[in-house]
Amino acid sequence: xxxxxxxxxxxxxxxxxxxxxxxxxxxxxxxxxxxxxxxxxxxxxxxxxxxxxxxxxxxxxxxxxxxxxxxxxxxxxxxxxxxxxxxxxxxxxxxxxxxxxxxxxxxxxxxxxxxxxxxxxxxxxxxxxxxxxxxxxxxxxxxxxxxxxxxxxxxxxxxxxxxxxxxxxxxxxxxxxxxxxxxxxxxxxxxxxxxxxxxxxxxxxxxxxxxxxxxxxxxxxxxxxxxxxxxxxxxxxxxxxxxxxxxxxxxxxxxxxxxxxxxxxxxxxxxxxxxxxxxxxxxxxxxxxxxxxxxxxxxxxxxxxxxxxxxxxxxxxxxxxxxxxxxxxxxxxxxxxxxxxxxxxxxxxxxxxxxxxxxxxxxxxxxxxxxxxxxxxxxxxxxxxxxxxxxxxxxxxxxxxxxxxxxxx
Numbered sequence: 001x002x003x004x005x006x007x008x009x010x011x012x013x014x015x016x017x018x019x020x021x022x023x024x025x026x027x028x029x030x031x032x033x034x035x036x037x038x039x040x041x042x043x044x045x046x047x048x049x050x051x052x053x054x055x056x057x058x059x060x061x062x063x064x065x066x067x068x069x070x071x072x073x074x075x076x077x078x079x080x081x082x083x084x085x086x087x088x089x090x091x092x093x094x095x096x097x098x099x100x101x102x103x104x105x106x107x108x109x110x111x112x113x114x115x116x117x118x119x120x121x122x123x124x125x126x127x128x129x130x131x132x133x134x135x136x137x138x139x140x141x142x143x144x145x146x147x148x149x150x151x152x153x154x155x156x157x158x159x160x161x162x163x164x165x166x167x168x169x170x171x172x173x174x175x176x177x178x179x180x181x182x183x184x185x186x187x188x189x190x191x192x193x194x195x196x197x198x199x200x201x202x203x204x205x206x207x208x209x210x211x212x213x214x215x216x217x218x219x220x221x222x223x224x225x226x227x228x229x230x231x232x233x234x235x236x237x238x239x240x241x242x243x244x245x246x247x248x249x250x251x252x253x254x255x256x257x258x259x260x261x262x263x264x265x266x267x268x269x270x271x272x273x274x275x276x277x278x279x280x281x282x283x284x285x286x287x288x289x290x291x292x293x294x295x296x297x298x299x300x301x302x303x304x305x306x307x308x309x310x311x312x313x314x315x316x317x318x319x320x321x322x323x324x325x326x327x328x329x330x331x332x333x334x335x336x337x338x339x340x341x342x343x344x345x346x347x348x349x350x351x352x353x354x355x356x357x358x359x360x361x362x363x364x365x366x367x368x369x370x371x372x373x374x375x376x377x378x379x380x381x382x383x384x385x386x387x388x389x390x391x392x393x394x395x396x397x398x399x400x401x402x403x404x405x406x407x408x409x
Contacts, residue, residue, distance in 0.1 A: 028390055029384065
């Protein structure tokens with residue numbers, strides 16, 4: 001590791017730069033609560049709600065800052081203390097082949113990250129979210145979800161990782177083969193997840209026959225959107241926050257509504273929310289976002305392949321050889337800042353898509369129900385009424401509530 005190594009300089013600047021950028025964005029976003037709201041938002045967010053939203057945002061930000069500071073401290077100490085060189089020597093002493101060693105090393109890192117984040121996640125769930133009335137999860141469900149998540153990561157991610165390592169070990173066009181594999185895996189998971197994986201965490205039940213089911217199916221038929229099932233998701237077992245989503249391909253679309261959404265919204269609002277989700281499909285947002293994601297993945301894999309061929313890249317982290325598994329770990333450190341920059345494009349595209357879906361819902365159901373539904377969701381979720389533009393630019397996949405209402409009105 002040398003301070004003249006360009007890989008080392010890029011990693012240090014990237015990691016520390018992102019940390020400070022996030023810190024600045026957080027402080028600016030919290031400072032927005034001291035500014036007077038536009039009249040449109042004052043009608044939605046009374047002073048008491050704004051105060052509570054500010055307290056919620058502050059509590060979440062403090063926890064995130066503590067988490068990110070600890071993670072950065074551990075990374076810097078391990079990196080500059082020769083930890084990656086030690087990891088190379090220790091794992092090579094196992095006597096396993098390159099692929100098995102790589103999968104094991106990355107698996108251990110994922111497990112270590114989960115152990116480090118566990119107390120923060122538990123505090124967030126049972127302290128912050130509970131204090132503001134959102135959490136409904138029991139400790140047993142919290143632990144069970146974690147175990148299931150790790151098991152699925154091992155069962156699905158392990159073989160995929162082994163195949164990617166094999167590509168990079170043996171194939172000249174490794175990045176291309178890896179990209180095609182990840183693309184196929186992503187498409188398959190988009191179909192499999194709502195049918196086989198999500199039911200491991202959430203309970204799906206058919207929506208009872210009645211006026212709501214008839215209205216939703218009639219809306220879908222009127223908008224020429226084929227639906228084979230309308231389900232209610234027991235989201236209330238985990239959180240009071242509401243959600244809805246559509247899944248499936250072709251003529252096998254499925255509607256899923258969280259029970260918390262049904263509890264808090266009128267039939268007209270639910271129809272408008274469904275029309276918004278249908279708008280995403282009608283405007284081809286799902287395949288567009290998939291294409292953007294695959295392009296980002298292709299760039300990632302191309303850069304990864306280039307990094308794995310460079311001894312200077314490994315030397316920047318104090319690693320003498322070129323072990324594939326450790327190389328992927330090191331690249332994740334370097335790529336995290338770059339992914340933030342790439343995410344700016346997809347986030348801006350996503351915000352544009354939300355405006356388009358809102359416009360579609362307005363044309364289908366009128367603006368009133370969607371406006372009242374968005375207002376209710378914002379208040380119920382203690383959404384930041386007027387986030388700072390830097391935070392929106394960095395992280396918001398949806399436009400701020402004020403901008404959405406202005407566009408609808």
